[in-house]
Amino acid sequence: MTAFRLSLNYTRVLSEDGDLTDSSLSTNAIGIDLDFPSSTYVRNHLGLANQWESSGAYSARGFRIDLISFGYPITLVDGAVRLDLEPILTLVRGEIMFINGGHDFLRMESGFGLDLSATYRHWFLSVEPAVDFRYWVYASAGSQTGFGRIFPFRTALGHEF
Numbered sequence: 107m108t109a110f111r112l113s114l115n116y117t118r119v120l121s122e123d124g125d126l127t128d129s130s131l132s133t134n135a136i137g138i139d140l141d142f143p144s145s146t147y148v149r150n151h152l153g154l155a156n157q158w159e160s161s162g163a164y165s166a167r168g169f170r171i172d173l174i175s176f177g178y179p180i181t182l183v184d185g186a187v188r189l190d191l192e193p194i195l196t197l198v199r200g201e202i203m204f205i206n207g208g209h210d211f212l213r214m215e216s217g218f219g220l221d222l223s224a225t226y227r228h229w230f231l232s233v234e235p236a237v238d239f240r241y242w243v244y245a246s247a248g249s250q251t252g253f254g255r256i257f258p259f260r261t262a263l264g265h266e267f
Contacts, residue, residue, distance in 0.1 A: 111141040111230070113264025117155065117170070124254030126213070126240045133159040135170045139262060141177070151175035151194060157201060168203035168210075172196055177221065192221040199238065211245035215256065225266065234260040 119133035137155025144150045153172030159165070174197040183189040201213040219236030240254035 108228075108266040109143065110267040111139070111149075111264055112267070113139045113141070113230070113232070113262040115139055115153070115155070115260050115262035115264075117157075117258050117260040119159075120257045120259055122254060122256040124240065125252040126243055126250065127254035127256060128161060130161040131159045132161065133157065137170065139172075139264070144176075147178060149177045149179055149192070151177055151196075153199075157203070159203070164205070166203045166205045166208075168201060171200045171202070172198075173200060174198040186226065188225040190221075190223045190225065192223070194219045194221055194234070194236075196236075196238070209246045211243060213240055213244075214242040215240045217256070219258075219260070221260075223262075228266040230262075230264055230266060232260075232262045232264075234262070236260065 115137060117135040123129055135155040135157035137153060140152045141149050151172060155170040157170040158167045175194055177192040177194040179190045179192040181190055196217050199215040204210045215238045217236055217238030219234045221232050221234040223230045223232035236258050238256040240256060243250045
């Protein structure tokens with residue numbers, strides 16, 4: 107496992123359902139991931155992204171922060187091109203959103219994904235389908251708990267140091 111990985115990523119939410127979600131939203135995010143080993147087997151992930159979403163006249167922009175995420179990279183092929191499969195567990199993800207012409211709100215989520223990366227000469231390209239679970243939304247109107255499922259798909263291009 108390498109000492110540090112830095113990547114630029116793009117995330118697109120494919121669908122969402124549940125009482126804390128809106129299936130009509132079009133949600134995207136672009137940001138960076140900082141990945142560093144915490145032991146010989148586990149890799150910590152910190153993600154910071156600019157997120158935007160819209161539906162009809164509604165639009166909002168904000169920040170997507172993967173605060174506590176752990177991955178376990180498994181090498182599938184170790185040759186000139188290395189293939190890794192990494193199950194990633196995200197314990198805490200926060201979304202701080204600012205509605206155009208409205209109030210701001212905070213959403214909290216957890217989830218898991220399966221990252222497949224191909225690495226050549228320390229440069230890597232990865233894709234990650236995931237399932238996230240939204241459990242809390244806080245806005246000026248009040249706090250709401252419940253359950254929502256979100257299905258994001260992330261692509262990343264980065265470098266290992």
